[in-house]
Amino acid sequence: MKKVAIIMGGYSSEYKISLTSGNVVFNNIDSSKFTAYRIHIFKEKWVYVDQNDAEFPIDKNDFSVTVDGTKINFDVVFNAIHGTPGEDGLMQAYLELLNIPQTSCDYYQSALTFNKRDMLSVLKPYGIKTATSFYLNLGDKINVEAILEKVGLPCFVKPNKSGSSFGISKVKTTEEFLPAIESAYKEDDEIIIESFLDGIEVSVGVINYKGKVTVLPITEIVSENDFFDYEAKYLGKSQEITPARISEEMKEKIEIVAKRAYEILKMKGFSRSEFIIVDNEPFMLEMNTVPGLTDGSILPQQAQEAGISLPELFENAIELALQN
Numbered sequence: 001m002k003k004v005a006i007i008m009g010g011y012s013s014e015y016k017i018s019l020t021s022g023n024v025v026f027n028n029i030d031s032s033k034f035t036a037y038r039i040h041i042f043k044e045k046w047v048y049v050d051q052n053d054a055e056f057p058i059d060k061n062d063f064s065v066t067v068d069g070t071k072i073n074f075d076v077v078f079n080a081i082h083g084t085p086g087e088d089g090l091m092q093a094y095l096e097l098l099n100i101p102q103t104s105c106d107y108y109q110s111a112l113t114f115n116k117r118d119m120l121s122v123l124k125p126y127g128i129k130t131a132t133s134f135y136l137n138l139g140d141k142i143n144v145e146a147i148l149e150k151v152g153l154p155c156f157v158k159p160n161k162s163g164s165s166f167g168i169s170k171v172k173t174t175e176e177f178l179p180a181i182e183s184a185y186k187e188d189d190e191i192i193i194e195s196f197l198d199g200i201e202v203s204v205g206v207i208n209y210k211g212k213v214t215v216l217p218i219t220e221i222v223s224e225n226d227f228f229d230y231e232a233k234y235l236g237k238s239q240e241i242t243p244a245r246i247s248e249e250m251k252e253k254i255e256i257v258a259k260r261a262y263e264i265l266k267m268k269g270f271s272r273s274e275f276i277i278v279d280n281e282p283f284m285l286e287m288n289t290v291p292g293l294t295d296g297s298i299l300p301q302q303a304q305e306a307g308i309s310l311p312e313l314f315e316n317a318i319e320l321a322l323q324n
Contacts, residue, residue, distance in 0.1 A: 004318060005048075005063070005074040007091065009041045012083030013166045013187065021293040024300075028310040029078075034318065037065070039072065041081060041091075048072075052210075063098055076321050077102040078314070079269075079290055087290045088114040088161065093133045101324055103317040105289050113265065113287045116192050117160050117308045120284065126264055128257060131194040131276075135160070136181070138189035144177055147193060154196040157181060159188035170196070199278035201297045202244050204258040205291070205299040206271045209308065209316055213262060215255040216302035220244035240298055242305045246277070254282045261287065266324070269317060272299050297298035 006029075008022025009015045019286045022038060029036045033081040038049045039058060046058035048065040056065050064073045077095055079102050085091045086104070089111030095102045104110060113119045134147050148155070157180040159167040167187035169180035184191045200225075205216035222239040244251070258273050261284065272291035289300045294312075303313045 002034050002075040002318070002322065003072060004029060004036045004076055004078055005039045006036055006078045006080055007039045007041050007086060008080045008182070009088055010081040010083050011041075011043050014082040015042070017292060017294070018080055018082045018086070021082065021297070024078050024294050024310070025078055026316055029314055029318075030311055033315065036078075037072070039065075041085070052116050056324065063095070063100060074100060076100070076318055078318060079104040079323075080293060082288075082290050082292070084114075084161075087288070093201065101321040103321045105265075105271075109265055109267055110289055113267075113271075113289050114161050115190075116158070116286050119265070119287060123261055123264065123284065126260065128261060129281055131197050131283055131285070133195070134193040136191040136193070138185055142178070142279040144174065148174065151193055151195040156193065156194045156196065157184050158192050159184045160192045161188050162192035164260065197276040197278050197283050199276045199283075200244075200246065202246070202254065202275050202277065203240075203298050203302075204254060204273050204275060204284075205302040206258050206262040206267070206273065207299075207303075207313075207316075208320055209270060211320070213259055214306075215259050216299070217242050218244040218251060218254060219298050219302055220246070240299050240301060242298075250277065250280065250282075257282050259285070269320070270299060 006022050006025050008018045012017050012037060026036050026038050040047050040049055044142045046060060047055040048058060049055055056067050058065050064071055077100055079086050081087060087110060089107035092102060092107035092110050096107060117135050117302040132151055134150055152168055154172045157171055158170045169183055171177050171180045201221040203219045205219060207214055220241040224238060254275060261273060262271055270291055271287055271289055273287045293300060300310055
């Protein structure tokens, strides 16, 4: 029976969400086919956590664990870490060096997509539309007038490399701009400032299912808040409508763009991309390569709408990783 290490936690503000995702994976893996192990990855410790919540340290030399004198080596890693080091390429590179297969994309694709600025820059030449944007690195001189002249108001100020809407602000006035910059810098040393796109927000899951790149049913996001922020995502302050209330023509247009982005970037595993529909055109905001996998998360909702259960979704990811 294959031994599956489910890595969860991480070093970012998203660690609690990751722990929830990881436990959902743990509870939905077919125990007749796989032996699953919960592995908590934190800056201060990497540990295997058994069903009694006892902790056993991971040997980072070969990503193994010793329990009651028996050394356990894992056949495959299921990556459920949102943010660093699971979504920015670090774990992928480490596991590749150890020749341990894992369920998410490769280290380069992970690092590229985690950096919103770089990913959008790669996709733009292929005709994929994006918002007007401006970039800042920590320490750069901030010319508020020049930036706002380019992107306009309202605009969004975002950490360039983070998820779950941590550090994101919708700026409506000039006075709100610098405080939004400070908030974003608490999450990352790079910032992306984007023009406000007034339209329908949708989320699109693309996965490799049984060897075929598959676009899942599209979800329409209707936030009770000013935008799809942390509260909207995780505290019930939004409606997530699957399938989205859009025309068949628009659905096909978005599916083509989402699948094309997945293939251009040579993705593997799960992805969930966000788009805003403006004047009948989809504008891409970002791509998540380790999306939320909780019962209420968008990608599992989409899979369910497509007739794919959580056990089937997770088993497929494990089997594809083992094949690769």
